Amino acid sequence: MNCEYSKTSKRIFRSEIRELLKYTRKPGIISFGGGLPDASLFPVREIADITAKVLEQKGYLALQYGPTAGEPEMLEALLGHMAEFGDEATDKEICVTSSSQQGLDLLTLLFLDEDMPVVMELPSYIGGVQVFRRSGAEMIGVPMDSEGMELDHLERTLDRLGKAGGKPRFIYAIPDFQNPSGVTMTLERRKRLIEIAQSWDIPLVEDSPYRELSFTGEVLPSLWTLSGGKGVIMLKTFSKVLFPGMRMGWIIADEHCIDKIVMLKQSVDLCTPSFTQLILAEYIKRGKMRESIGKAIDCYRSKLDAMLAALExxxxxxxxxxxxxxxxxxxxxxxxxxxxxxIFNTAIEHNVAYVIGHPFHCDGSGANTLRLNYSFPAIEQIDTGIERLAAAIKEVL
Ligand SMILES: Cc1ncc(COP(=O)(O)O)c(C=O)c1O
Known part of the structure; x- marks a missing residue:
């Protein structure tokens, strides 16, 4: 087609990771690649039962357009779910999304313009890097250590930007069991990060898909709760704790910000399907969410232990x-x-796959890093997979 494409479309690139993950279809391969939940945990029967009930009793709602902010039943269920993990919010501070990737998209539309700075962790979630890049914003990375974002570095970055007359539109952080590093930000760092963001009057975007998946029982207070909701926007999703197939997530922010997000969402998709919202609302009402999360924790804890032992x-x-x-x-x-x-091809020859680390770095660094996923492979595959990966690495070393 001979046509002129938008500036935005020219900032989209084929994902290097997706290209490499194509090789993981090779028979016999053990993949530690994508961030997929274990499908054996999906509550298929219960969802089938609830779906039939929703269609029978509320088909007129389920198959209709719904409110952009979300079905009231769903909002109530989500607020209840969050409260169980220590995060309180009101029905004016929430908007349902078609999962967190849409939440990131809406925040990009709301805050980012071409050449405007946005600060994020190094490394950070690749879907965040992708959507921020699409806006033409200038992504600035702040390194992490085992306690989370390095805040002295963040302060130096903000000083430098301030002197140049710029201020980031927001700071993007994944405080709980970060994708890709697995690191959890300490309580001390959380408090100081909020202080820094508030002193500069910069919104904090807290992306938290893994928060419920704590294997020790410890869940640190979220940035949302620690800040009393001041200056923090929280992104949530069921993709990791339950299943990603219904594309169900939500955003928590102050009323003013939610109002803007709802208006933007209207222009994007009018509403998230009422059908899936009503099904998940009923699932939560039946008290099934806790049970699902408990099963996921048991399953992933064993797999993590197996992978750590195999690495050792x-x-x-x-x-x-x-x-x-x-x-x-x-x-x-x-x-x-x-x-x-x-070494990716050598690993594929050894019948094992992983995700290369550099696309998680907004500054193009991190060529010597890689991410391993332990939730998806069968526990019996983990030791063999790591043995193969170690053999591939030894060959190159
Ligand atoms: C940190 C983070 N944010 C957002 C997402 C997007 O998830 P979803 O759109 O399925 O909710 C992911 C998925 O891997 C993630 O790891």
Whole structure:
């Protein structure tokens, strides 16, 4: 077609990770690639039962357009779910989304313009990098250590931007069991991050899909709760704690911000399907959410333990890795001289796949890093998979 495409479309690139993950279809491969939940946990029967009931009793609502902010029944259920994890909000501070990726898209539309700075962790969620890049905003990375974002570095970055007459439109952080690093931000850092953001009057975007998946029982207070809701926007989703197939998430923010988000969402999709909202609202009402999360925690804790034990057993001394206490990922750092993209093919020859680390870095660094997912592979595959990966790495070392 001979036509002129938009500036936005020219900022979209084919995902390097998706291209590489194509190889994972090879028979016999053990994949530690995508961030997928274990499908054996999906409550298929219960959802079938609820779906039939919703259609029978509320078909007139389920198959109709619904309010943009969400079905009242769903909003009530979501607020109840959050309260169980220590996060209180009102029905004026919530908007349903078609999962967190839409939440990120809406926040990008709301805050980011071409060349405007936005600050994020190094590394950070690749879907965030992708959607912020699409806006033409200038992404600025702040390194992380085992306690979360390095806040001295953040302050220096804000000073530098301030002197140049700019201020980031928001700071994007994933405080709980971060994707991709597995790191959880400490309580001290959470408090200081809020202080810094408030002193500069910069909104904090707290993306928290893994918050409920704590394997130790400890769940630190969210930025939303610690700040009393002041200056924080929280993104939530059921993709990781339940299943991603219904594309169900929500945003929490102050009333003024939610109002703007709702207006933007109207222009994007009018509403998230009432059908799926009513099904999930009933699922939560039946008290099934807690049960599902409990099962996911038991399953993923065993898989994490298996992967950590296998790394200890098989990996050569020069390799370092994170030791998460929840979520779905372990982050590996190889010696600087190794490019994990270059060893990907060797790993595929050894019948194992992972995700290369550099696309998670908005500044293009991180060539010597990689992400391993432990939630999706069968527990019996983990030791063999890590043994194969270690063999591929040893070959290159
Ligand atoms: C940190 C983070 N945010 C957002 C998402 C998007 O998830 P979804 O759109 O399925 O809710 C993901 C998915 O991997 C994620 O890890």
């Amino acid at each position: 057993k098989h990996m050569p001394g020069e390799i370092e890795w994170s030791r998460p206490t929840g979520g779905m990922f372990i982050w590996l750092t190889l010696p600087e001289r190794i490019d994990t993209k270059e």
